[in-house]
Amino acid sequence: MPNFYLYSNLLGSYVFDQKFYVIDKAMFRESDILANSLKLEQGKFLDEEKQLIDRHKKVKFTVIGFKTEKFSDAEAAFDAGIYGKICDGLKKDRDIYSRLRHFGTMITKQKIRNAVNPNILITQAIDSIVELEKVSNTVAKRLREWYGYYLPEFSESISDHRKFAEIIAKKDKAELLRELRLKKEESMGADMKKEDLNMIIELAKSLLGLYRLKDQQQDYLEKMMKDYCPNMQAIAGTLIAAKLLGRAGSLKRLVEFPSSTIQVLGAEEAFFRHMTTGAKMPKYGYISQHEFINKVSQKDKGKIARALADKISIASKIDYFKGEFMGDRLRKMVEEKVKAVGKEKSVRRESKDRKIIKR
Amino acid sequence: MITQHRLKGLYTDGKRLFTKSIAPGTRPFEERIFREEGIEYRQIDLKKSKLAAAVAKGISQIGVMPSDIVLYLGASHGYTPSFMSDIVGNEGFVFALDFAPRVVRDLVFVSEKRKNLAPMMADANHPETYFNRILQVDYVYQDIAQKNQAEIFIKNCKIFLKKEGFAFLAVKSRSIDIAKKPKQVFAEVRKIIEDSKELSIVDYRELDPLEKDHCVFVCKKK
Numbered sequence: 001m002p003n004f005y006l007y008s009n010l011l012g013s014y015v016f017d018q019k020f021y022v023i024d025k026a027m028f029r030e031s032d033i034l035a036n037s038l039k040l041e042q043g044k045f046l047d048e049e050k051q052l053i054d055r056h057k058k059v060k061f062t063v064i065g066f067k068t069e070k071f072s073d074a075e076a077a078f079d080a081g082i083y084g085k086i087c088d089g090l091k092k093d094r095d096i097y098s099r100l101r102h103f104g105t106m107i108t109k110q111k112i113r114n115a116v117n118p119n120i121l122i123t124q125a126i127d128s129i130v131e132l133e134k135v136s137n138t139v140a141k142r143l144r145e146w147y148g149y150y151l152p153e154f155s156e157s158i159s160d161h162r163k164f165a166e167i168i169a170k171k172d173k174a175e176l177l178r179e180l181r182l183k184k185e186e187s188m189g190a191d192m193k194k195e196d197l198n199m200i201i202e203l204a205k206s207l208l209g210l211y212r213l214k215d216q217q218q219d220y221l222e223k224m225m226k227d228y229c230p231n232m233q234a235i236a237g238t239l240i241a242a243k244l245l246g247r248a249g250s251l252k253r254l255v256e257f258p259s260s261t262i263q264v265l266g267a268e269e270a271f272f273r274h275m276t277t278g279a280k281m282p283k284y285g286y287i288s289q290h291e292f293i294n295k296v297s298q299k300d301k302g303k304i305a306r307a308l309a310d311k312i313s314i315a316s317k318i319d320y321f322k323g324e325f326m327g328d329r330l331r332k333m334v335e336e337k338v339k340a341v342g343k344e345k346s347v348r349r350e351s352k353d354r355k356i357i358k359r
Numbered sequence: 360m361i362t363q364h365r366l367k368g369l370y371t372d373g374k375r376l377f378t379k380s381i382a383p384g385t386r387p388f389e390e391r392i393f394r395e396e397g398i399e400y401r402q403i404d405l406k407k408s409k410l411a412a413a414v415a416k417g418i419s420q421i422g423v424m425p426s427d428i429v430l431y432l433g434a435s436h437g438y439t440p441s442f443m444s445d446i447v448g449n450e451g452f453v454f455a456l457d458f459a460p461r462v463v464r465d466l467v468f469v470s471e472k473r474k475n476l477a478p479m480m481a482d483a484n485h486p487e488t489y490f491n492r493i494l495q496v497d498y499v500y501q502d503i504a505q506k507n508q509a510e511i512f513i514k515n516c517k518i519f520l521k522k523e524g525f526a527f528l529a530v531k532s533r534s535i536d537i538a539k540k541p542k543q544v545f546a547e548v549r550k551i552i553e554d555s556k557e558l559s560i561v562d563y564r565e566l567d568p569l570e571k572d573h574c575v576f577v578c579k580k581k
Contacts, residue, residue, distance in 0.1 A: 066487035115460035
């Protein structure tokens with residue numbers, strides 16, 4: 001029985017004889033190219049390939065490629081030398097490169113389109129929120145500086161940036177002086193022309209716009225997270241859960257992390273310093289921003305970080321596999337632990353290597 | 360005065376490294392352009408391209424020749440691939456692969472102006488998923504930051520590299536093992552290549568100070 005080779009690429013399926021002449025082929029219809037490429041990627045036999053195999057009975061086919069299924073008595077066996085000869089034959093038509101490039105690019109574009117998922121939108125939103133925080137802080141500082149030449153006493157009297165901007169956009173100097181119980185001569189602020197003051201007020205309005213935008217994005221993120229990973233949101237809160245997701249890249253990857261990794265996500269700088277220079281290992285990353293860790297005493301932070309990371313890990317799996325909601329129960333479990341460690345008396349360690357610092 | 364470099368496909372004015380642009384009038388990366396006698400040369404930044412860094416460190420050969428068909432693994436946004444496209448010229452071709460959709464998107468834009476550059480989104484760990492989209496090549500170039508980058512290199516060279524073809528592997532020590540000393544990681548990669556019995560090592564350079572903790576191997580398929 002003669003041995004023929006079957007090879008398929010983006011453009012078509014080919015049958016080569018032992019001298020590597022193309023003795024039969026099936027060029028794909030343009031409308032089939034994308035679907036066929038996907039099938040080949042998965043190692044399946046194409047209809048065109050099956051037809052070619054059936055058409056040449058009394059022939060043993062060796063498929064030069066990778067198959068995950070069987071058809072007839074065709075055997076998939078990759079041989080680099082044979083593959084080379086096949087390619088040499090195909091390359092004789094110089095056009096093949098531009099056609100592979102044309103259809104290859106189409107496939108690439110399709111894959112890129114299909115890669116957009118909720119993860120990406122969540123990551124963009126949380127990154128934007130973090131950026132808006134930084135930007136609004138910078139603008140707020142500038143606003144205070146600038147306004148400080150007009151009525152520094154008011155800037156001094158109010159620490160919340162947002163309230164500050166809101167008020168100066170509404171109230172004029174006379175009103176504010178009265179509220180501060182100051183006479184004009186007692187203030188270090190100068191008079192300003194309308195157009196100069198206007199510039200400052202415009203900046204204040206822009207700042208308020210930034211705060212409103214951040215609120216909008218946070219609301220949007222809340223909704224997204226509730227839909228995408230409600231359990232993680234219940235236990236870690238929207239912002240921390242979104243940051244963890246962003247750092248992991250996707251919910252799928254987050255699920256694959258051990259809880260010890262989740263614990264330190266966000267502390268990469270300290271973590272790699274520990275790995276390369278032997279410095280202290282960080283106990284917590286993004287999760288350190290959680291209220292449970294905030295309100296616990298320093299000595300217990302590590303314990304709670306572990307417990308929290310454990311439950312977040314469980315929550316992520318429930319979210320990924322779309323299980324029954326129990327985020328609130330998981331959160332309660334950590335809450336119980338927080339109460340429990342609060343009650344533990346501080347244990348005086350008697351081990352030899354603990355130095356007792358004389359005060 | 361820009362003249363041919365001792366390595367074909369590259370050009371130099373004594374201190375800078377260039378390629379002859381096959382898409383004159385385009386500057387996909389805001390690179391410096393030099394024009395001499397109507398020819399447009401693009402300057403390669405030694406800090407952005409491992410290929411250029413290896414040349415700067417005096418590597419005897421990079422293995423790629425004008426007219427070569429190239430498989431580029433780890434194309435990223437397309438910086439070095441764009442210069443590879445220049446080097447192989449219109450008679451050559453570059454299949455540029457990367458795994459991350461965000462960077463392949465940029466690669467698609469770079470490829471639009473270069474008819475010999477094909478952008479592919481694929482995982483170099485699974486050649487069977489792009490086997491149907493490329494052909495056997497004359498040269499494999501790999502710059503992938505993965506733990507098993509050496510294994511990926513061997514696998515792809517086995518399947519796609521022609522007999523006696525050259526291959527270039529850029530190794531990032533931190534991706535393989537962040538705790539081990541780079542020299543030890545490099546030695547382990549060398550052993551993996553030698554043990555494969557498919558490739559012989561023809562040159563090697565450590566890229567310090569241009570790239571910290573990186574080295575390159577130039578190999579030839581037996």
